[in-house]
Amino acid sequence: MKNKKNQLYIIWSVVILFFLMVILSINVIPDIQEERKDKRYVYLGKDAPIPSQLNPIVEERKNILINKAANQKIDVVITEGIRTFEKQKQLYQQGRTTTGNIVTHKKAGESFHNYGLAFDYALLDSNGTIIWDIDYDGNKNGESDWFEVADMAKKLGFDWGGDWEDFKDYPHLQMTFGLNIAMLKEGYRVNDQVVRKELKKYIGFYELSPKHMLNEINRHIY
Ligand SMILES: [Zn+2]
CATH class of the missing domain: 3.30.1380.10 (Muramoyl-pentapeptide Carboxypeptidase; domain 2)
Structure with missing residues (x-):
């Protein structure tokens, strides 16, 4: 009887943990992507130099x-x-x-x-x-x-x-x-x-x- 209760406890913990991870990844991953995208360019102001050769x-x-x-x-x-x-x-x-x-x-x-x-x-x-x-x-x-x-x-x-x-x-x-x-x-x-x-x-x-x-x-x- 006690064993079964423990098993149920473990299963529920795993299920809850899984859903927590899914929710977290949905919220966090787009943020990371957005941040990376932003870093590809910078604002150098109105007098930003014009490049003189190919990037x-x-x-x-x-x-x-x-x-x-x-x-x-x-x-x-x-x-x-x-x-x-x-x-x-x-x-x-x-x-x-x-x-x-x-x-x-x-x-x-x-x-x-x-x-x-x-x-x-x-x-x-x-x-x-x-x-x-x-x-x-x-x-x-x-x-x-x-x-x-x-x-x-x-x-x-x-x-x-x-x-x-x-x-x-x-x-x-x-x-x-x-x-x-x-x-x-x-x-x-x-x-x-x-x-x-x-x-x-x-x-x-x-x-x-x-x-x-x-x-x-x-x-x-x-
Ligand atoms: Zn062209």
């Missing part, structure tokens, strides 16, 4: 993308990286106040290129001639090379302009770390400390085979 994680993953594509016999060329405000202004004027076709809908400071968070790619054929044809299948595997590269990039954490509904920007890849243009204009910037810590995490992976390294990086995507 180090963007740069690193750009290089991984080029290597990954090369393994699939696709030759990727980077046609544009960081873009100064001045260059953006000129591009915006093209087709509006200067000659040529309209090439962008973004004014100076409105493109992720202006903050080192985007780059553009194209392909090269075996003669080194630049290819803008998104249907080109140079590695003859029955798939468009351009889309193959886009898929690889997305696995590395990039957003691809070819997925946009309003204006398809097939060469464009960006990584925003939770920032949007309004925030960047206001003076929010990528939190370099967090980025550096993320980079350090990857350093050991370079000793692994490229395949293992990519698996590891894919697990830590922003």
Whole structure:
């Protein structure tokens, strides 16, 4: 009789403990995620410096993308990286106040290129001639090379302009770390400390085979 009572006591304790843990995890986990997200950027004020080169994680993953594509016999060329405000202004004027076709809908400071968070790619054929044809299948595997590269990039954490509904920007890849243009204009910037810590995490992976390294990086995507 006493034994049975003890058993019941233990079972109820386990059940209550289980529910307590569930309730706690529901309340605590989103908080932790929210906190981590916030740490990816910082507010540096109205005079926040404009980055002069690609963000180090963007740069690193750009290089991984080029290597990954090369393994699939696709030759990727980077046609544009960081873009100064001045260059953006000129591009915006093209087709509006200067000659040529309209090439962008973004004014100076409105493109992720202006903050080192985007780059553009194209392909090269075996003669080194630049290819803008998104249907080109140079590695003859029955798939468009351009889309193959886009898929690889997305696995590395990039957003691809070819997925946009309003204006398809097939060469464009960006990584925003939770920032949007309004925030960047206001003076929010990528939190370099967090980025550096993320980079350090990857350093050991370079000793692994490229395949293992990519698996590891894919697990830590922003
Ligand atoms: Zn672009």
